[in-house]
Each structure stands twice: as C-alpha cells, then as structure tokens.
Amino acid sequence: MVLSSTIAREAPTPAHICPMDRSCSYLQQAASQLNLDTNITTILEHPRKVITVSIPVKLDTGEVQVLAGHRVQHSDILGPYKGGIRYHPSVTLREVSALAMLMTWKCALLGIPYGGAKGGIAIDPNQYSVGELERITRRYTSELIKDIGPAVDIPAPDMGTSAREMAWMMDTYSMHVGHAVPGIVTGKPLSIGGSRGRQQATGRGVMLAIREALAERGQSLAGASIAIQGFGNVGSSAAILLHEAGAKILAVSNGSGGVYSEGGLDIPALQAHLQDNPRQMGTFPGGEAIGNADLLLLPCDVLVPAALEDQITAENADRIQAKIVAEAANGPITLDGDRILADRGILVLPDILTNAGGVVVSYLEWVQGQSYVFWDEERVNREMEGLMVNAYHRVSATARCKTISFRLAAYTLGVGRVAQALSDRGLYP
Numbered sequence: 218m219v220l221s222s223t224i225a226r227e228a229p230t231p232a233h234i235c236p237m238d239r240s241c242s243y244l245q246q247a248a249s250q251l252n253l254d255t256n257i258t259t260i261l262e263h264p265r266k267v268i269t270v271s272i273p274v275k276l277d278t279g280e281v282q283v284l285a286g287h288r289v290q291h292s293d294i295l296g297p298y299k300g301g302i303r304y305h306p307s308v309t310l311r312e313v314s315a316l317a318m319l320m321t322w323k324c325a326l327l328g329i330p331y332g333g334a335k336g337g338i339a340i341d342p343n344q345y346s347v348g349e350l351e352r353i354t355r356r357y358t359s360e361l362i363k364d365i366g367p368a369v370d371i372p373a374p375d376m377g378t379s380a381r382e383m384a385w386m387m388d389t390y391s392m393h394v395g396h397a398v399p400g401i402v403t404g405k406p407l408s409i410g411g412s413r414g415r416q417q418a419t420g421r422g423v424m425l426a427i428r429e430a431l432a433e434r435g436q437s438l439a440g441a442s443i444a445i446q447g448f449g450n451v452g453s454s455a456a457i458l459l460h461e462a463g464a465k466i467l468a469v470s471n472g473s474g475g476v477y478s479e480g481g482l483d484i485p486a487l488q489a490h491l492q493d494n495p496r497q498m499g500t501f502p503g504g505e506a507i508g509n510a511d512l513l514l515l516p517c518d519v520l521v522p523a524a525l526e527d528q529i530t531a532e533n534a535d536r537i538q539a540k541i542v543a544e545a546a547n548g549p550i551t552l553d554g555d556r557i558l559a560d561r562g563i564l565v566l567p568d569i570l571t572n573a574g575g576v577v578v579s580y581l582e583w584v585q586g587q588s589y590v591f592w593d594e595e596r597v598n599r600e601m602e603g604l605m606v607n608a609y610h611r612v613s614a615t616a617r618c619k620t621i622s623f624r625l626a627a628y629t630l631g632v633g634r635v636a637q638a639l640s641d642r643g644l645y646p
C-alpha cells in the first residue's frame with residue numbers, strides 16, 4: 218500500500234496578521250463607516266477556530282491518499298456556525314478562512330440567527346469515484362465530529378458538493394451519536410428532512426436580486442440581456458429562472474468553456490444537450506462556442522459570475538461592458554477589480570447579498586426540521602423572497618443615504634449587526 222501525502226503545505230499565517238486581505242479590507246471599510254472601536258474590528262478580523270484534519274482515504278486501486286480537510290469557524294456571535302463545504306482543487310486554508318468570514322456578514326445581513334463558517338478539501342471531485350467520495354466525506358465528518366452539531370456548526374453544500382454529500386455527513390454524524398440528527402446539515406435530500414426549494418434557492422435569490430436592481434432602474438427582467446459564468450448548482454438555477462422570467466441569456470459557461478447566442482440561448486434545450494453530452498457546452502447547436510474570458514467581456518445588462526473567485530481583476534475590469542455585475546459566486550471580483558468597476562459606475566450587487574438565497578433556505582430547512590412541520594415549495598419560496606427583497610432594499614437605501622457602494626452598504630449592515638451583538642454579549646474584553 219502506497220502512502221501518498223497530499224496534505225497542502227501552506228505557509229502558516231502569523232497569528233497577529235489577518236490572513237484574508239479582501240475580506241479584511243471590506244471589514245475595515247465598514248468599520249470606518251460605523252466608527253467601530255478598533256478592538257472590536259480586531260476581534261472580528263480573526264476566525265474563532267481554524268481546524269485542519271488529515272483524511273486518509275483508500276482509493277479503489279488500493280492506494281492510500283491523505284487529504285487535508287479544513288473547517289474554519291469565523292464567528293458564532295449570532296448563532297451556530299453556518300456555511301458550505303467545498304470540494305475543489307483551488308481550496309486552501311486562506312480561501313476557506315475568507316469564505317467563513319463572508320458567511321458571518323451574509324447571515325447577519327439577512328437577519329438569520331447564524332454565525333459564519335466554511336469547509337473544504339482540495340480535490341477535484343470529478344477525479345474520484347462515488348465510493349471514494351463517500352469514504353472521503355465520511356472520514357472528514359468523523360474527524361470534525363467534536364466541532365460540528367445542530368447547535369454548534371451546521372455544514373451545507375458549496376462548490377463540488379450537493380445533497381448527496383450532506384446525506385453522508387448526516388448519516389456519519391448520526392451513527393456517532395447513536396440516533397438520527399437531521400439538523401446537523403442543511404441542503405440534504407427531502408427523504409431525510411431536506412427543504413423543498415433548497416436546490417434552486419441560491420439561483421432564485423440571484424434572480425430576485427437582479428430583478429430588484431433592474432426594477433430600481435425602471436427595467437424588468439423581460440428582455441434584459443444576461444451573461445452567466447458557471448453552470449453548476451447556482452449558475453444553472455439562475456439561468457433557468459431568469460430565462461423563465463423572459464430574460465435573454467446571451468451566454469453561459471462551465472469549466473470546459475461556454476456557449477453564446479446573440480438572440481438568447483434556449484436554456485432548457487441546453488440542459489437537455491448537457492444531459493447527453495456532459496460538460497460539452499461548446500458543442501451545443503443552439504449557439505457558438507465562447508471562452509470564459511470573453512464571456513465576461515460581453516456587452517449586456519447583467520453579468521453573473523457564478524463559478525470561482527477572482528474572475529474580474531485589474532486585468533479585465535476596465536473592459537467589462539455589463540451595466541450590473543451580480544456576484545452569484547463568493548468573491549468573484551478582486552479588490553482592484555472592484556475599485557475599477559466602481560470608478561466606471563458599474564453597479565456591483567455584492568455576494569453577501571446576491572447569493573444569500575441558499576443560506577436563507579438552509580435556515581428555513583432548519584426551522585422546518587426543528588418544528589417537525591414541512592412546507593410546500595411555494596411557501597419556502599415566498600418566505601425566502603420576503604427576506605431577500607427586504608435585505609436588497611435595506612442595502613439599496615443604505616447605499617443611497619450614505620452615498621456608498623452596495624458592497625459597503627451590505628457590509629455596514631452585516632458587520633454592524635455582529636458588532637452590536639458582540640458588545641451586547643459582553644465578549645468585548
């Protein structure tokens with residue numbers, strides 16, 4: 218048996234330095250708007266707990282790999298830690314830390330009683346069999362068993378994971394404690410206490426944020442031209458819902474490239490094509506192939522990055538032709554890219570608002586589970602829409618009233634709520 222260690226060897230971050238430049242920069246800007254005591258900001262800059270575990274996994278070949286699994290718990294000031302689990306080759310402890318902090322502000326902005334966390338393993342799930350993925354997920358859960366729980370830390374799907382991984386996590390945790398604990402994860406299958414509407418929830422929230430932003434400009438979704446990077450859970454759900462609302466989806470893409478049609482893509486036909494030809498966007502007969510980099514530069518009403526971080530940077534921000542950029546992904550715009558878009562007057566709908574529909578329905582799943590009463594999809598969608606639209610208009614009103622960007626307005630509302638709770642709870646030393 219060969220032992221191949223694939224544990225990421227990242228340089229350790231000095232304890233006194235905030236490891237997350239972008240997240241900390243936005244936190245600092247919000248702190249300055251709020252006139253926060255610098256000691257409170259210093260506390261909020263640091264994750265409360267950073268966990269890295271070794272995950273030995275026996276591959277189908279008999280070889281053993283040891284993977285590094287991370288879980289970063291940024292804050293539980295407002296409630297249990299909450300956030301997704303990512304399986305993607307680009308996962309690092311730094312990235313997971315930054316994403317955990319985003320979760321704290323997102324939940325606070327939306328007014329849901331959760332803190333923020335994120336987890337991840339640096340693997341390409343496409344390179345592993347289902348059996349291997351199950352063993353990886355179960356061992357990762359086992360290693361985290363003392364740090365997660367329905368009142369402590371509640372994982373959910375993120376890039377590269379889905380209801381399937383949540384079911385494995387729920388089962389592993391339940392076996393450890395000796396009884397079924399559906400509330401240990403959200404985004405799980407309906408059969409074990411999942412919520413109707415969770416799968417499409419993030420994409421639905423993205424559609425709602427775009428709808429509200431266009432409405433404030435006197436435009437409707439019908440006829441709006443939209444380009445979407447990423448066609449996974451979030452990108453494909455947003456594309457379907459925007460298409461159903463009459464928007465013209467000019468282009469979509471995945472890791473293998475994209476497809477473009479000036480007249481708008483037939484999204485259901487594209488989905489059917491992908492069923493038969495997985496990941497082969499470029500061969501869809503209803504459009505022409507387009508690269509991911511060019512998709513970002515298309516002239517359109519709304520550009521929706523719904524894949525990875527750092528897609529809009531100092532290199533391409535001055536060539537973005539969209540009027541609105543809706544951050545469906547977490548962190549798709551770098552700090553420099555953000556400054557350039559702001560200087561050019563392009564409205565950015567920030568991630569902590571735009572993609573919050575997922576965690577909102579995770580919260581609704583948790584509420585249903587706690588009360589043992591499960592709602593129909595119409596009710597779930599209605600409750601989520603209420604919270605999303607309310608948050609959108611609070612952000613928009615704050616941006617208008619303080620003459621600041623939507624991002625800074627969203628951070629000011631999220632950070633302000635956490636800072637208030639921190640000082641009310643007396644955790645401030």
Ligand SMILES: NC(=O)C1=CN([C@@H]2O[C@H](COP(=O)(O)OP(=O)(O)OC[C@H]3O[C@@H](n4cnc5c(N)ncnc54)[C@H](OP(=O)(O)O)[C@@H]3O)[C@@H](O)[C@H]2O)C=CC1
Pocket residue numbers: 301374375376377378419446447448449450451452470471472473496509523524525526545546547572573575576
């Ligand atoms: N799932 C959720 O509920 C939530 C997700 N998010 C965020 O949304 C984003 C997407 O997550 P999700 O949809 O769940 O992830 P998925 O794993 O379901 O989908 C990811 C998509 O991104 C594509 N992709 C990967 N690399 C690239 C690339 N270099 N260029 C273009 N596309 C690429 C993938 O293509 P391929 O299949 O070819 O690899 C796939 O279409 C992430 O930032 C995530 O954090 C935010 C809130 C909630």
Ligand SMILES: O=C(O)CCC(=O)C(=O)O
Pocket residue numbers: 299300301302320323371372373374375403404547572573575576577579
């Ligand atoms: O649904 C959840 O709990 C978390 C979703 C998530 O990871 C995110 O919003 O980035």
